[in-house]
Amino acid sequence: MAFGFVKQSDGHIKICSEEGLGTSVKIYLPRAAGKQDTAVEVLISSTIEGGDEVILIVEDDALVRQYVVTQIASLGYTPLEAANATEALKIIDSGVTVDLLFTDVIIPGPMNGRQLVDEALKRHPSLKTLFTSGYTEKCDHPSWVVRPGGKSSAKALSERRAGAKASRGSGFLNQ
Numbered sequence: 001m002a003f004g005f006v007k008q009s010d011g012h013i014k015i016c017s018e019e020g021l022g023t024s025v026k027i028y029l030p031r032a033a034g035k036q037d038t039a040v041e042v043l044i045s046s047t048i049e050g051g052d053e054v055i056l057i058v059e060d061d062a063l064v065r066q067y068v069v070t071q072i073a074s075l076g077y078t079p080l081e082a083a084n085a086t087e088a089l090k091i092i093d094s095g096v097t098v099d100l101l102f103t104d105v106i107i108p109g110p111m112n113g114r115q116l117v118d119e120a121l122k123r124h125p126s127l128k129t130l131f132t133s134g135y136t137e138k139c140d141h142p143s144w145v146v147r148p149g150g151k152s153s154a155k156a157l158s159e160r161r162a163g164a165k166a167s168r169g170s171g172f173l174n175q
Contacts (some may be wrong), residue, residue, distance in 0.1 A: 004134035006028075009029050009030065010031060011029040013025065021135075023058070036154060051076060051077055053099035054078045054096070054099050055078070055101075055102050056092070056098045056101050057069055058083075058103035058107060060107050065081055083111075084108055085109050085112075085115065086109055086110070088101070088116055088120070091117070092120055093123065099130045100129070101116075101128070102129075103116055104133060105132070113131055117131070
């Protein structure tokens with residue numbers, strides 16, 4: 001998780017370990033350029049668009065999943081949650097309408113996120129999908145291709161980014 005955050009921030013991490021002396025971890029992040037707006041200033045100056053669609057969130061890390069569920073719900077969406085592909089397919093097969101499948105690329109169990117989407121699309125070809133990963137730099141590697149022409153998003157989603165990604169106009173949704 002720390003490595004993914006550092007890489008997404010264009011930084012690097014150095015780990016030094018010596019027997020009898022211990023281990024030190026140094027994280028190097030780029031210098032901030034200029035004054036940043038506070039959270040309140042950002043909220044005042046912009047409107048976060050939400051919706052009323054149902055979003056199925058598939059994430060194996062319970063803390064990350066709960067964070068995403070909370071953010072998505074705060075925007076007016078109806079979140080459903082699953083910890084793996086098996087749980088997600090049970091929800092999809094239950095007859096509940098799902099407007100967007102928002103899945104981690106790497107999930108435990110018999111299927112990864114890409115395989116889950118393939119199965120979900122067999123059942124509901126018009127289902128919109130959005131992939132997420134803590135390792136977005138690997139998502140473009142041929143062995144990790146999420147879908148031809150598919151898009152992915154870094155896991156570190158703010159409420160604003162989550163709303164933008166989930167909205168119907170987002171380029172990250174399969175039309």
